[in-house]
Amino acid sequence: MQNPAKVAVITGAAGGIGRALCQGFIEDGYRIAALDVDAPALSELLAQLGEGHQGFTCDLASETQIVATVAQVAARFGRIDVLVNNAALGPSMAATCDTTLEGFALALAVNTLGPTLMAREAARHMGRGAAVVNVASLAGLLANPKRNAYASSKAALISMTRSLACEWAERGIRVTAVAPGYVLTPMVAGLEQAAKVDLQQVRRRIPMGRLARPDEIAAAVRFLASAEARQVTGSVLPVDGGWACFNQPGDAHPPVASVPDAERHRPQASAAARVVVVSGGGGAASEVIAARFRAQGDTVIVLEPQAEAAVRQAFAVIQRQYGRVDVLINAALLEAPRADHPESLMSTLNRTLTAAFLSIREALNCMPVSGGVVLNIGSLPAGGTVAARQAQAAAWQGSEMLGRCQAAELAAAGVRVVNLAGAAPYPGDIAAAALFLASASASYITGATLYVDGGRSAFANAAQAAIFDDTEVA
Numbered sequence: 001m002q003n004p005a006k007v008a009v010i011t012g013a014a015g016g017i018g019r020a021l022c023q024g025f026i027e028d029g030y031r032i033a034a035l036d037v038d039a040p041a042l043s044e045l046l047a048q049l050g051e052g053h054q055g056f057t058c059d060l061a062s063e064t065q066i067v068a069t070v071a072q073v074a075a076r077f078g079r080i081d082v083l084v085n086n087a088a089l090g091p092s093m094a095a096t097c098d099t100t101l102e103g104f105a106l107a108l109a110v111n112t113l114g115p116t117l118m119a120r121e122a123a124r125h126m127g128r129g130a131a132v133v134n135v136a137s138l139a140g141l142l143a144n145p146k147r148n149a150y151a152s153s154k155a156a157l158i159s160m161t162r163s164l165a166c167e168w169a170e171r172g173i174r175v176t177a178v179a180p181g182y183v184l185t186p187m188v189a190g191l192e193q194a195a196k197v198d199l200q201q202v203r204r205r206i207p208m209g210r211l212a213r214p215d216e217i218a219a220a221v222r223f224l225a226s227a228e229a230r231q232v233t234g235s236v237l238p239v240d241g242g243w244a245c246f247n248q249p250g251d252a253h254p255p256v257a258s259v260p261d262a263e264r265h266r267p268q269a270s271a272a273a274r275v276v277v278v279s280g281g282g283g284a285a286s287e288v289i290a291a292r293f294r295a296q297g298d299t300v301i302v303l304e305p306q307a308e309a310a311v312r313q314a315f316a317v318i319q320r321q322y323g324r325v326d327v328l329i330n331a332a333l334l335e336a337p338r339a340d341h342p343e344s345l346m347s348t349l350n351r352t353l354t355a356a357f358l359s360i361r362e363a364l365n366c367m368p369v370s371g372g373v374v375l376n377i378g379s380l381p382a383g384g385t386v387a388a389r390q391a392q393a394a395a396w397q398g399s400e401m402l403g404r405c406q407a408a409e410l411a412a413a414g415v416r417v418v419n420l421a422g423a424a425p426y427p428g429d430i431a432a433a434a435l436f437l438a439s440a441s442a443s444y445i446t447g448a449t450l451y452v453d454g455g456r457s458a459f460a461n462a463a464q465a466a467i468f469d470d471t472e473v474a
């Protein structure tokens with residue numbers, strides 16, 4: 001009788017992020033099918049993983065090997081529940097006129113076509129509830145000179161992520177991606193030792209002032225693959241320490257004298273209850289969010305929309321009574337807009353965007369020196385009059401940019417700011433995402449936006465758009 005435990009297929013398993021992925025999914029109860037082109041490194045990894053897991057040598061530049069390897073995985077385990085496309089041909093620095101056509105084509109073969117073929121073959125053995133998570137790169141979202149092949153291949157992978165998410169939604173297979181920034185892997189450490197990269201300069205460009213740990217990338221992948229993210233598909237989640245939010249000359253973080261401890265070691269998780277403020281109304285969704293945080297032992301205070309003086313007074317009372325605010329959840333943008341004509345735009349912006357700014361400003365005065373989290377949660381425009389949708393869209397776009405600006409400003413002070421865009425039918429799923437983003441597992445995510453919308457934002461053909469799953473998670 002076959003073991004019923006779920007199976008995660010992880011490519012590039014023997015690398016720095018790959019090893020963290022394997023360990024993380026084992027902690028989640030998965031059996032691991034570890035794929036890598038490096039057979040000796042794969043054997044070493046398997047010796048560390050223990051029984052119940054298996055390695056497969058595979059070159060992602062070969063369709064023949066991909067087809068055969070996935071068939072072997074399915075024959076060995078009998079099922080595939082998660083595919084993590086982590087393997088990639090690393091970035092090379094070469095001017096356009098110095099880049100060979102063979103090198104450019106190889107990057108596309110390994111970084112774009114390979115993951116797409118892996119997904120195609122794995123999907124043959126997947127059922128409803130399965131997930132594909134692609135490890136893309138910030139280089140696929142932001143341009144870099146002389147990284148033509150790598151950046152193009154990762155951007156293409158991001159596009160394929162969204163396309164497959166829309167195609168496979170009706171089959172119940174979700175497809176998402178993470179876009180890591182700089183990660184302290186053995187390869188990167190080796191580059192620094194060889195004087196091929198100045199990591200101190202890199203750290204100054206990252207608002208959080210450090211590189212990511214492999215386990216931080218793995219944590220984001222594990223969430224996206226989990227049932228807690230069951231309404232997340234087609235979404236690309238940057239895990240970059242705020243890199244993409246900083247857009248001005250100079251350093252994003254003050255110089256650091258040595259390697260930050262959090263870059264090498266995962267901080268010990270605190271079991272202490274947090275003080276969580278849910279502000280701005282938000283209706284039923286706010287109630288579900290508050291209930292989920294209370295259920296894990298946090299103290300939750302719900303603040304209704306108020307004038308500036310009343311908000312100041314409310315946070316002063318919270319400071320006196322509890323001594324701090326650990327998490328602020330701005331829920332004002334979850335309110336359905338009441339605008340029915342263009343003149344109502346300003347009133348809508350004041351009730352949502354201005355109210356969110358006011359709550360953030362006052363909450364920051366109550367947050368600890370390091371470890372605070374601000375979540376801006378809003379609903380994507382849907383239904384209502386044209387003017388109402390315009391007002392809601394304007395409020396959300398303003399809030400998203402507000403979060404990005406504040407992420408760049410506050411990262412050096414240890415405060416993360418994250419945006420969460422949801423669809424109205426899913427308050428339980430929005431709450432699950434909020435719990436993750438406010439947790440230590442999301443420690444390198446700031447300035448990013450996560451879409452919990454059943455794939456709506458990824459689907460280009462609005463005339464035929466359908467929500468991924470109409471059922472709700474309490």
